Structures are given as C-alpha cells and as structure tokens.
Amino acid sequence: MAAAVLVAARRPLGRARFAVAALAPAATAGWAVWLLATLDPGEAHTRRVEWVPGLDLTLGFRADGLAAVMALVIGAIGVLVCAYAASYFGSSPTAAKVAPLLVAFAGSMLGLVLSDDVLGLFVFWELTSVTSFLLIGTDDERPEARAAAQQAFLITGAGGLALLGGLVLLGQQTGEWTLQGIVAAAPSGGLVEAAAVLVLLGALTKSAQVPFHSWLPGAMAAPTPVSAYLHSATMVKAGVYLVARLSPGLAELGPWRPVVVGAGVASLLVGGWRALRQSDLKILLAMGTVSQLGLLMILFGVGTEEAWAAGVVLLVAHALFKAPLFMVVGIVDHATHTRDIRRLDRLGRRLPVLCGVGVLAASSMAGVPPLLGFIAKEEALAALGETGLSWGTALLVAVVAGSVLTVAYSGRFVFGAFGPAPDRGSAPGALVGPIVRDVHTPAASIVAVPAVLAGAGLLFGLLPVLVQPLVDAAVTWWGPDAHAPTLALWHGLKPALYWSLLVLTLGSLAIVARSAVERVQVDLPRLPGTQRGYERTVRGLLRGADRVTGVVQSGSLPTYLAVILVTMVVTVAVPLSGAVAVPEGLVLADSWGQLLVAAGVLGAALGAALALRRMTVVLLLGVVGYGVAALFMIQGAPDLAVTQLLVETLTVVAFVLVLRRMPERFAARQSVRRQLPRAALALAVGAVVFVFALSATVRTEPGVSEEYLQRSLPEAAGRNVVNVIVVDFRGLDTLGEISVVLVAALGISALSAAGRRGRGAGKAAGTGVDAAEEGGVA
Amino acid sequence: MSLTLALVVAGLVAGGVFLVLQRELTRIVLGFALLGHGANLLLLLAGGRAGRAAFIEGDGPTGGEVDPLPQALALTSIVITFAATTLLLALAYRSWEQRGSDEVEDDLEDRRIARLRDETDADLEELTDVLADLEGDTGPGDGVADVHGELRP
Amino acid sequence: MRRSVILETVIRAELPVLLVVSLYLLFAGHNQPGGGFAGGLVAGAAYALALVAGGAGAVRRTTRFQPTTLLGAGLLLATLTALVPLFTGNDLLEHDVLSADLPVLGTVKTTTALFFDTGVYLVVTGLVLLVVTALGPGDLDVGDVDATPGDGT
Amino acid sequence: MTLLLSLPVAMPLAGAALAVLAWRHRRLQRAIAVATLGATLVLAVVLAVTVERDGIQTTQVGGWPAPIGITLVADLFAALMLVIGLATVLAVLVFAIGQPGSDDDAPAFHPVYLVMTTGIVASFLTGDLFNLFVAFEITLTASYVLITLGGRREQVRTGMTYVVINLLASLLFLMALAFVYAATGTVNMADLVGRLGVLDPDLRLALSLLLFVVFGIKAAVFPLFFWLPDSYPTARAPVTAVFAGLLTKVGVYAIVRTQTLLFGEDRPSTLLLVVAGLTMIIGVLGAIAQDDMKRILSFHIISQIGYMILGVGLFTVAGLAGAVLFIVHQIPVKASLFLVGGIVEHSAGSTALSKVGGLVRRIPFAAGLFGLAALSLAGLPPFSGFVGKLALVEAGFSAEEYPIVAVSLVGSLLTLFSMVKIWNGVFWGIPEEPTPELLATPGRLHTPLLMNVSAAALVTLTVAIALFAGPLYDLCERAANDLLDPSAYVQAVLP
Secondary structure: OHHHHHHHHOOOOOOOOHHHHHHHHHHHHHHHHHHHHHOOOOOOEEEEEEEEHHHOEEEEEEEOHHHHHHHHHHHHHHHHHHHHHHHHHOOOHHHHHHHHHHHHHHHHHHHHHHEOEHHHHHHHHHHHHHHHHHHHHHHOOOHHHHHHHHHHHHHHHHHHHHHHHHHHHHHHHHOOOEHHHHHHHOOOOHHHHHHHHHHHHHHHHHOOOOOOOOHHHHHOOOOHHHHHHHHHHOOOHHHHHHHHHHHHHHOOOOOHHHHHHHHHHHHHHHHHHHHOOOOEHHHHHHHHHHHHHHHHHHHHHOOOHHHHHHHHHHHHHHHHHHHHHHHHHHHHHHHHOOOEOOOOOOHHHHOHHHHHHHHHHHHHHHOOOOOHHHHHHHHHHHHHHOOOOOOHHHHHHHHHHHHHHHHHHHHHHHHHHHOOOOOOOOOOOOOOOOOOOOOOOOOHHHHHHHHHHHHHHHHHHHOHHHOHHHHHHHHOOOOOOOOOOOOOOOOOOOHHHHHHHHHHHHHHHHHHOHHHHHHHHHHOOOOOOHHHHHHHHHHHHHHHHHHHHHHHOOOOHHHHHHHHHHHHHHHHHHHHHOOOOOOOOOEOOOOHHHHHHHHHHHHHHHHHHHOOEHHHHHHHHHHHHHHHHHHHHHHOOHHHHHHHHHHHHHHHHHHHHHHOOOOOEOOOOOOHHHHHHHHHHHHHHHHHHHHHHHHHOOOOOOOOHHHHHHHHHHHHOOOEHHHHHHHHHOHHHHHHHHHHHHHHHHHHHHHHHHHHHHHHHHHHHOOOHHHHHHHHHO | OEHHHHHHHHHHHHHHHHHHOOOEHHHHHHHHHHHHHHHHHHHHHHOOOOOEOOEOOOOOOOOOEOOHHHHHHHHHHHHHHHHHHHHHHHHHHHHHHHHOOOEOOOOHHHHHHHOOOOOOOHHHHHHHHHHHHHHOOOOOOOOOHHHHOOOOO | OOOOHHHHHHHHHHHHHHHHHHHHHHHHOOOOOOOHHHHHHHHHHHHHHHHHHHHHHHHHHHOOOOHHHHHHHHHHHHHHHHHHHHHHOOOOOOOOEEEEEEOOOEEEEEEOHHHHHHHHHHHHHHHHHHHHHHHOOHHHOOOOHHHOOOOOO | OHHHHHHHHHHHHHHHHHHHHOOOOHHHHHHHHHHHHHHHHHHHHHHHHHHHHHOOEEEEHHHOOOOOOOEEEEOHHHHHHHHHHHHHHHHHHHHHHHOOOOHHHOOOHHHHHHHHHHHHHHHHHEOEHHHHHHHHHHHHHHHHHHHHOOOOHHHHHHHHHHHHHHHHHHHHHHHHHHHHHHHHOOOEHHHHHHHHHOOOHHHHHHHHHHHHHHHHHHHOOOOOOOHHHHHHHHOOHHHHHHHHHHHHHHHHHHHHHHHHHHOOOOOOHHHHHHHHHHHHHHHHHHHHHOOEHHHHHHHHHHHHHHHHHHHHHHOOHHHHHHHHHHHHHHHHHHHHHHHHHHHHHHHHOOOEOOOOOOHHHHOHHHHHHHHHHHHHHOOOOOOHHHHHHHHHHHHHHHOOOHHHHHHHHHHHHHHHHHHHHHHHHHHOOOOOOOOHHHHHOOOOOOOOHHHHHHHHHHHHHHHHHHHOHHHHHHHHHHHHHHHHOOHHHHHHHOO
16 A cells, blocks of 8 residues: 555656656556445554654554545546646646656645654645645746745745644644544643644645635646646645544634634635636636635534535535636637636637536536535535534524525636626726637547546436445544435435525526626725735735844944954853852962063053054064063963964064055044944953953862873973973874964965966956956945 | 953953954954963963973972963964964955955945845735735736736747 | 175075074973974074075075975874874874984983974974965065966066 | 774874875875765764764873873764764865866865864864864864955955954853863863862853853854854855855854753753744844845854754753754755855856846756755755754754744744745746856856766755654764763763
8 A cells, every 4th residue: 555655656757748647646546446445434554654753753654434535536636637737738848847746746645645643744745835836836937926836835834834833732742643543532721722723724724715815826827737636626625634634533622613614614705705706717716716615624624523524525526526627717728818708708609518518517516406516515504504503503604605606606607708708898808808709629638538527526416326435434534433424416305405595596696697796896895805915924024034134234344243242241241240259369460570561561452452553553462472472481381482472473574574565554543432332342351351260260179280290201201291281192282283274374375376366467467357356446 | 360460361352352343454463463362371370370380300290380281272272373363364465455455344245135125026026916906906807817827829 | 675695695594593493492392492383483484584585586495395395294294193103003193202322412212292293393384484475575476386477477 | 993083083184284295286186185085984984883883982192091181082963963074075075176167276275175174073073172172273264264265355355254253253262261271170071071060150151151152153143143144155165065064063063062061050041042043033034135045045054053052952852852963954955055056156157046047947957956955954844854843843842942943933934935035036937048158168058067966965965864864863862862961971081
C-alpha cells in the first residue's frame, strides 16, 4: 500500500505527458476501488514510516473508508483531468511544466488523506500548498498570476502555521499524535480549545472560507485543468476533510461549532451572493466553490452523524459537478477566447453537446432531481433539520437561503454561458468588448471528459446504490456503530422534500427574474471586500517593515557603535551594580613611578582624543604607547615592555606613512553639543570598565600561574616564564597569533596592490576608475 | 591592585571610545589603538600587583614573581591588536585614496529604505484591482474576463 | 625622494648589526626578555629603515626573499614544529629538550620551541616588510611583482 | 584521539603556509586548498563518529595537562558543527574556484581562506576561553581580508563598518577575559566551571552578560546586528556565502557554549527569549523592506539567528536540541542560498529584484536549487527547516513559552513572504534581455559547472539533513543533554 503512495508521489521525469501522468491517479483510483471492495467496516490498512521519532514526526498512513473515498475522488478526477489537460494544452510547452506538478500534487493530496499521524498530515498539507503555488503561477509572466500565487501561498501558509501550532499543542496536550488517537481521546481543556481554534484556522484558510476566501478567485489565474482539479475538486477540500476527521472527537469543544458553522454559513451565503454577480464564468464557479465548501464545513463540523454522512455525499457530488463545470468553462474559453457572459451569445445553439453537459452538471449543483446533487442536498437538509441544537432552525434557514442562491447562480451560469447575451443597454458594457461571433468547435475528445463526469452525476443520482458503499465505508470514522442513511431519490413526504421544493422554486424564480436580481445587487450596499483587507495587510506590512528598518538600520557606523556600547553599558551595569566591591589590597599606586607615568599617559590620551591635527594625534598616541610600555616595565613585564616599544614604533611609523598624505587637520570640528553625547558615552564605558575591574578582582585562591613558575625550567627548559608560556605552554595561541599576522599582512598587501592597480589604471587611461570615483564624491 | 592603573585603563578606554565614535577613519583607528592599550593593561591588572619579572634565576621560583600568564596573554593580544589595527589603517588609507576624504559614509541602501517609500508591490496592486472588481467593489462592470483568460489568441 | 648617500651607507652598515640583535633576541628569548616576536620586529624594522633610506633597490639587494615567502616559510615552520610530534606519538606542539655542544658557547640547552619561535620571527619580519612597503613611499614598491614601475604607463 | 583533534586545527594552517609559498601559482594553490579541506573534512567525520561512539574526546596541546596548557575538546555539539561547517567551507571553495573572475584569482584568497577555516575549526574545538579569543581573531582577521579582497570602493566602505564593529567586539572580549581572569585566575573553560560557581551571582551575571554582548555582536542578534546587512552583501558571492553560513554561527556556538557550560546556573532566560523574538521579527522585517536578493538574504541570517537563540533561551533539552538542529540545518541552507545568489549575479549581472526576472527559464537548475533551499529556510515540510522549526515549536510549547512560539511562527510566515518575493522577482516574470555587457563576456549566459555542482552539493546536504532528521535529532538531543550537564565535559578535560 505504501507502494501506491510512492508511485503516486513520484514525479515523472523529463517531458512526461499526461498519458504517463494519468497512470498515477489511475493506479490510485483502482487501488481505492479495491480498498473499498475489500475493507470490512471499521477496518484499515496501516503503514508507519518513522521520520523523526524524537519529535513524534511520523509518516503514518491509515487507509480506511473515508481515506478510500477521498483517494477515489483524487484518483478518478485526476485521471479525467489528465485526459482533459492532454487536449487542453495540446503540445504547448506549458504541458511539460504542468504535468509533473499535477502528479506531484496528486501524490501530496493522496498522502494527506491517507495520513493518520497529524504531523505527517501537515507535511502533505504544506506540500499541496507548494504545488498549488507553482501551478497558480504557471503563467508567471503575468503579474496577476504571480501575485495570485503569492496570495494563495501566504494565506494558506499562514493557516498552515496556525495548523502546525494547533496540531503540536493538541499532540502535547493529549499525548496522541494520530487522528485516531485524538478523536478517541476526545480531549477538553483550555489549551485544547486554543489548539482546536488554531487547527480550524488552518482548515478554514485551506478551504477558502470567509474571511480567508480571497485567494481562491485569484487562484483562477491557473490554467483551467488546474482549477478544476486543485481549486474545486481536491485541494480546497483538505480543510473540510480535516474538519471531518476531527469533528467526531472535537465537536463538543466550546469554540468548535461557533467557528466551523459560523464560517461555513458566512461562506455559503457570501460565496453564493458573490457568485450571483460575476461576469467571468470561472470566477463565478470559484465563488460557488466557496459557497459549497461552506456547506460542507457546516455538515462536517456541526457534529451529528447524519450531517456528517450527508457531507460525504455532498463531497462526492461536488467533485462530480464542479470539475466538469470548470472543464466546460475551459472549453468555452478555448472556443470563444472569452469567459465573460456579457460577450457570449446563444452558445448553446452552436455547441449543443457542450451545453447539455453544462446543464447537467449545473443542475446537479442546483440540486435538481434526479441527479446526485439533489440526493446530497436533500440528505443535508434532512440532517440539519434534526441536529437538536438550539439554533438548529436558524441554521436550517440559512442553509436553505444559501441553497436558493446556489440554484440562482447555477442558472446564471447556464444562461450566461449558453443563453442569449444580456441586454447591453442596461450594463456598462463599453469595456467588455464585442459579442463573440466566431466559435471554434471543440474536439469531441475534450468534451467527452466533462460529459463522463456529469453523466456519472446522473447515473449515481438514478442509482444511488452505487454511492452507498462509499458513504457506508466513510461513516465508520464517525464511530463503530455509525450507520449511513440509505440514499434514495424518494424518501417519502418528509420535511426535507418540502425544503428542497422550496429551494428549487425560489431559485427558479430568481433565475427567471435574474435581470431584476442583478439590478438589486447593483443598488445594494456592497459587502466589505476581504481582498482589500489582504491588500491593506500586505501594504501595512511593507510600510511597517520600511519604517522599522529605516529606524534601526540607519546606515551610520557611529550610530551602530553607539548602540552596541550603550547595550553593553546597560546590560552589564545592571547586574554589576549589585556586585560592586573594593578589592582587598587596593593601593593608590604600586610606586611613585607608576603614578607619574600614569599621569602622563592619561594626559596624552586626553590630548589625543581632543587634538585637531592628525600628526599631533599620532605623536600623542606614541607617547601613550611608550608610557604603556613603561607601565609594563614597572609592573614587572619586561617582555611586554620590549614588544610594546617595538610595536608602538612601528605603529607610529605606519601612521606617519599614511597620514603624511592626508590633510593636516581633521575636517571642521563638530559642535560641542554634538560631541557631548559621545563624551558621555565614552565616560560611561570607562566607568563601567573601571568598576568592573575593581569588582572582578575577588580571587582568593591562587590561579594556574604557580604551575608555570614551577614547571618552566625543569620541564620546558626555559627561564623566561612568559616566553615559555608563549611558545610552549600556550603555543597554540601563538600559532593562531602568527596566522593572524600573516593574514593581516596579506590583506594589507592586497589592498595596496589594488590601490596601485587603481592608480596605474588612472595613469593609463587619463581618468582612472578611482579618479572618477573621487570625482563622484566631491 | 593599583588604583592608578585601573584609572589609566578607564581613561584609555574612555578616550578610545570617544575617538572610535567619530566620523574620521583615522581617528577611529587611533581610538582602537587606545582601546587596545587599555585592554592590555587591564589584562595585566587582572594578574595582580606589580612584582618581580617572571624569570627563574636559580633552580626554581623564589616567590614574589609577578603572575606571568596575563603577560603572555597580553603579548598575544598586543600582536593581534597591532595586526588588526594596521589592517584597518590600510583600509582607511585605501578608502581615502578612493574618495579623497576619510569620513565614514553611511550605507546608501539603508538611507534609501529609511526614506519612507510609498510605492508597493506592483504585482499586488494589479491583482487587487482585478479582484476587487470581482468581489464587487466596483460592481458588475469592467472587463475582467480577458485579464483572467489564460488562453490568449 | 632624494637619497642621502651618507644615510644609505650608515644604514647599510647598520643592517647586519640590527639583524644580529634580532637574532639574539630570538635565541635568548627562552631565558631572557625577547623572543621571536620582538626579534622579528627588530629585523623588520631594520629593513624598513633600509627601505626608507635606501629605496627599493637597496632592500632588494639585501633581501633575497619576497616578503610573502618569509610569511609562508615562517608559518610553515611553526606549523610543522607543531605537527611533527604528532607523528612520533606525542601531542600537538609538544616540544623536546635539545642540547648541543657548540664550539664557542659551550653546552647549549634549548628546546624545539626554538624552531617554533623562529617561525614566529619569520612571519613577523614578513609582516613588517609588507606593511612598510605597502604603506610606504609609492616609488619604493618591492612587495608585489605587478607593481614594478612602468606598469602604470 | 590526539591526531583527530589536532590535525583539523593544524592542517589548514599548513595548507595556508604552502599556499602562500605557492604565490601566483593558482592551480597549485587550488589543489592545495581543496586537498587540505577535503582531508580535514574526512578527519572531522571520523572525529564525529568517534565522539558519537566513545563520548567526549580531548587532547592537551603541548602535552601539558589542563589547565596549564590549552585543551582541545570535541563533544557531540562541536563535532556536529565541525562536520557541517567544513562541508560547507569545502563546497564554497569549489564554487569560488568555479566562478570566473572571482576572488579566487587573487593570490591571497586561498591562504586567507584556509586560515579562516583554521579559525572556525579552532573556535569549535577549543576548550580555553582565551584560545577562543585567538580563534575568533583568526577567523575575523581572515574575514576582514576576504570581505575587502579586490578593494572595490563599495567593499572598502562596507568592509570598514565590518572591521570596526568586529574590532570593537574583539576588544570587549579581551576586557571580558581580563575580568574573568581577575575573578578566577584561569581561562580554561572546564576549570572555570567550578571557579565561576563560587563567585557572587551578580558578578557572574555581569560576566555572563558581557560575554553575551560580545558574542551577540558576532552572532548578530538584536540590537547588535545592524552592521551585518550593510557589509555582507558587497563581498563576492562565495565570501558572503561562507560568512552567512558560518561566521555568525560561530558566534552562536560561543553563546551556546558559554551560556551552558559556564553560566548554566543563572542563565538570563527571559532576556534571551526577548532578544530572540526581537531578532526574528526585526530581522525578517528588514528582509521584507529590501529590494535586493543578497540584502534580503542577509537580513534573513539575522532573523534565523533569533530561532537559535530561542532554543538556547528555553534552556531545556528539547530547546537546545532544537537549537543545535537549527544551526546544523542553517549552515548549508544559508550558504547555498547565497551561492545561488552568486549564480544569479553571474548570469544576470545583478541581484536587484527590479533588474532581473524570469530567470527560471535561463537557469532552471539554479532556480530549482533556490526553491528547495528557500522552502527549507521558510520551514516548509518536508525540508530540513521544517524539522528544525518543529523541534523549536514543540520545545517552546513544552516549556509553556507560548508567546515566543507565536512570534516564531509569525516570523516564519514573514520569511515565506520574502522568499516568495525573491522567487517572484528573480525567477518568475518576464525575462530581462541580457545586457550588452553580459553578452560581451563569453560564457556569462552559461553557468559554469562547478558553481552549479557546489550549490547543488549544499542543497543535497540540506535534503540529507531532512531525510535523516530522525537519527540526527537523536544526536542533537544527546548533544543537548551533554550541554545541559557539563560534568562530563569537565570530567573529560580535567580527569
């Protein structure tokens, strides 16, 4: 069984075409059917691949009924989408790009629905986001495609991170890292509630639920086969699927129902309403998807067995009608080069077969008997009629309203695509373009694909017994005793039937009066757009980033240094203030000589800090250096003194060599007011160092030094202990030290070589690079 | 420990910091030289009071020798500081050669960012305009379908 | 730069003296103040002096090596001194005591640390040479082949 | 074990010396550099295997017992860093050799590069605080030279910032060492453990914070990182890659080492978490504000450092294990991203998002590499960054530090945002016509094989990290255990 996953997940190499690509989903579908046929209720095939056991990260697969249903949808729709895409793309180079991504997506999606371990599920979850990003951006030369891909990725990515947080929290709170375990534990508690909300955020964004739905219309920038597959039939169902998985265990948690059902109802209504005003057929369908997913959310999330089972039926039905609808739009687009219903006129007469397919699929969407959509809708209404919740009736009314909208936009789709063009006098149609007259007849092979799907919707509607096993298999997830309702076209005169009739009647009225509805829509105040919200967020982020960066990243070296030093002073001074101490044996000075030299050094240092001529500073620096050498000598460090003397001489020489070419004085002195903060900071640093030096001298026991004195002569044959330390005891330091010296020497030489090259070039060309650069500054 | 020495250290550090905070590269380099002296003296100070140099005259230490380890450490650090300071000086010199001035420049890109921009992602703007139409912010109207048509003749 | 013949002569005479001093510092370092570092600085300074006084030609006549060669050889010597004991089963940088009977000096006892210190000496000499030539008068380039006069014309 | 610990430190130095002697014989220099680093990497792997099997390894340099001499110590953390660091250094070297007109042309490049490697190795292995200072100086001085190699004006200007800031950090480090010595009389880290323990807690905290500031400058944490994005992007691609991949991590390594070994008892945990959060967010906001691929990536270095500090701040086994895993994953990822930046620069002449576009068509292979590395950086599964992020999230939740986990997740989203921004700006879109300058240079439109190979090698390494994340995480957990309980370390150094 893992083999099936692997086969599906493997990306065909090279220029795989859709025929090859279709093999993977075909295998998946076949495997799913076999699974459904052989699985006993409640049974499952499992396979676990430990990845990071220390983090409970396991790719644990569990193929149960629900997984098989999902796999069947993924596989079957996948095969058909491949068949469709083969005709759709023809031999365009895009095909080579899309085919492997589609298969990769199918593999990820399959992994998602087969995963039992939540972290493993998350892995596939994000993989579908990545493939979706790449597929939306197929046409990457168009800016909207890039932006849409980015938006989809960011919104689902944000949800994904919430999901990750939620899953980890859930796992840690329950100790269970599998869906099965979590559902069985049916946990509760404040943190679990927080975790559930986070998980739901992930699910809602993925399933494009209000208010996170804004990425889905944009995602329609993807090629139509991609839209049909990812953005209607499969990927967007991931969120719904996750809710379905967790609902049996978490539905009783406080925030669960309000969040899921609230978002679902909002999506159902907003999506339907928005769909009703679209002119672009594809966007119309996308809004319809938002609406349908809302209904699915409600069914799976409300937390009753019947609703859950109805959700499974609707999920299958939705795949069977939404995918062909997208395909129909793709064919229309191919044939007419537009998808705008204002430019399409009586297409139904020219393409009657296509029209038939479209009508069939749209009817299923609207819930017209005897199609599968009707059965699903009726089951849904029946289940929602008996939730037993205090606000059950309100929910039912909302769903009925949403269903009316569904009927209405289904009609808008059919009449928009295949009916007469709307009266152009009433609409501001100047920008729309002319009504299309030339129509290329699509190939039979491409029309056949949606026909098969729509036909399946009819077949299953007429013979619901064919779908029954799917629902039976899936519902075992709800509980060991759960039973799916028997699907049928005719259940007798029950409330659901009346509701269905009401929906269809009101919907039909809306279709008949569609121009009036359109006018009402124009006149009504507009709903606030979440797209603007997304845009504002991103803009705000960019602006905020600029502002923050503008503040912290001043680009000025003195500022950076000052910040570092202030940080040092503050962080150190706080604890140091608690440890101020005067060391034992503190004396004013070790000798008069020390005092004298010290005064000289301090004076010279002060002079160096304040001097205005470069050479003066260098000379004073030399005085400081020699003074320090003298202090070394007084301290009892002749080696240091000698070295310091030599180093100081060389430093001064080096400075003189460099500074003799520079202007004598520093640039105009800055005002005292501007120097004051620097002086203050300098004094603060000096003070901290001073206090620290006093306070740190607390050592009472001898350090390691005694060892050096003892061992120097007998073991290292040297009388100069300092030298012995340098070359022997701590020879590694010295080895490092000379490599520093070597590197510095090479660096200086390289810099001066570069300088000479610059000058050489300058001489050769008359105006050299450096000369030009200098000119640029001046 | 000698208070005088500690004060010298503090003074050198303060002077060094003051110079390092200036804008002229040469003063910055000089500041580091002062800071280096301060740090080296500090190391020595950490070894305790002044004493006899750490030479073994006879067969072994006679007591009263000054702590040799900080000296060795300071020796290493003098060399390292010298190497680094000289490299910095060469860099300052190169900078002066190139620009005819030895003041540190601010980072251009940072300054650009710091000047608050109003323009934002062009792609995003385009998408938003398109999608806002779809959502109905501008009502059913403008031609949208062709923007979204991935198949152009 | 005008060259002073007298200065050049004096310095050329002094050069060997300074070199001997530097070698003394190197060899005596283990027992007296000095060591490879101080020795190297003196040797380097001697050449620097020669450079300033006598120009590139003078230095080239007295130095057989490119400064980079000195650097490389010094580091190699020091590193090898560190590495060799590893292959005789000892620790990195472990030194052996050496003693030799020399004609004038009598029995000299030292350790392999001397080789290490010689490495230090060479590297430091190389550094000083490179620094002085890099920052030194522009017409006195010695360090870099591609900087010989005539390149730029 | 003497050989295994000593050779990685000394061999690159010997190589550097030979490379200096081979001045201007570029082929010879290349051969020396590659051979030395290759051999060192092999040794590091053997060392890691030994440490994994036999526990902490030590050697006393010069044969002097600690704390008289300098001790080289390899625990699991150090060994992991060593292997991954050397692999990255080697891959970047190959890139530099393959890149036409790179710094590899300068005779100083190879010796300096090798010396820098020594510094990095020594930083990981040394058990002596002063020797750590020396190792830092080796690394830094070499990096000063590398960042300004070529001496172009932009390089000199930004190199100046880099050198000045790091020099200041070095001097602060020196002062900190003086204080530590004044208080304890030793600089051997294992010896310090006991001697610091008896100090006044306030004094110890002051020492701890001073060292944290020092290493924080090098590791580029908030508010000490401002220098980094100004200086890194101007160096050539290989140099930036190795800086980005390793140098900041050496600082993080020092933070982890000192905070766990020396100051484990009174860690400033809350402070660290706050610093971590600010570093993540301010860093990634900086990235979002940029319009140049290399600058965006430079800000990401900072942001990602925040995640490592987060792990340290939690100060639990899980947190430290996450931090170690995160560092190990970051080194190759970051380096490979900058290498791809180098390929972009090579084939498009710029890395400014406004000046390039549609490169997925011209350099699809590099685009793919970027995609993998970018997803990894953004912490998306199934890549290595995801495992690291997951480890930190789990550790954060376990420690009940919810706010910082939330911040880290937000930071992760913003990282994704800016990676998508690079992808959209550089690899997608309408391809820019090659500039005449590019067309005039033969071979510019074609990426040299070695550049692709070395970038691919690093990406493969990150994929391998993801693939073997299970055993690797176990190693990290063991490393974290060792870090939290220094007694084994002390025992190994001072038997």
